[in-house]
Amino acid sequence: MYVYCRNCGFSQDDFWSDEYNPFNDDYIKEFRNIFKIGMNGKTVEMEICNAEEREMEYTKNERNMAEVDFREYLAWRMDSIALRFRNMKWITWDEFQADTAKECPACGCTDMLSVD
Numbered sequence: 001m002y003v004y005c006r007n008c009g010f011s012q013d014d015f016w017s018d019e020y021n022p023f024n025d026d027y028i029k030e031f032r033n034i035f036k037i038g039m040n041g042k043t044v045e046m047e048i049c050n051a052e053e054r055e056m057e058y059t060k061n062e063r064n065m066a067e068v069d070f071r072e073y074l075a076w077r078m079d080s081i082a083l084r085f086r087n088m089k090w091i092t093w094d095e096f097q098a099d100t101a102k103e104c105p106a107c108g109c110t111d112m113l114s115v116d
Ligand SMILES: [Zn+2]
Pocket: 005, 006, 007, 008, 009, 010, 104, 105, 106, 107, 108, 109
């Protein structure tokens, strides 16, 4: 469940809970796997558009994907999680419910926020 603005298109990550948050086991497993790949001297595969957006050096593989240094990939994943965290005005559903003066953090409107 997440909040978005029908006026300007602002949206944020799903509300965090014990089950869903950026520190759950799935992320830790992902980071460990990336690290293991890197320690074995291998590169990590990612979408070319994401590698180019981040201005990473890459080699295009046979599946038309970018092969990048694992350190850059790991940093990119961590940055994307940090960005999500920074963009969240309301971290939990309870926090959103308790806000009696809800205002879109992007456009300031007060009557166009929706939850899906
Ligand atoms: Zn807005």
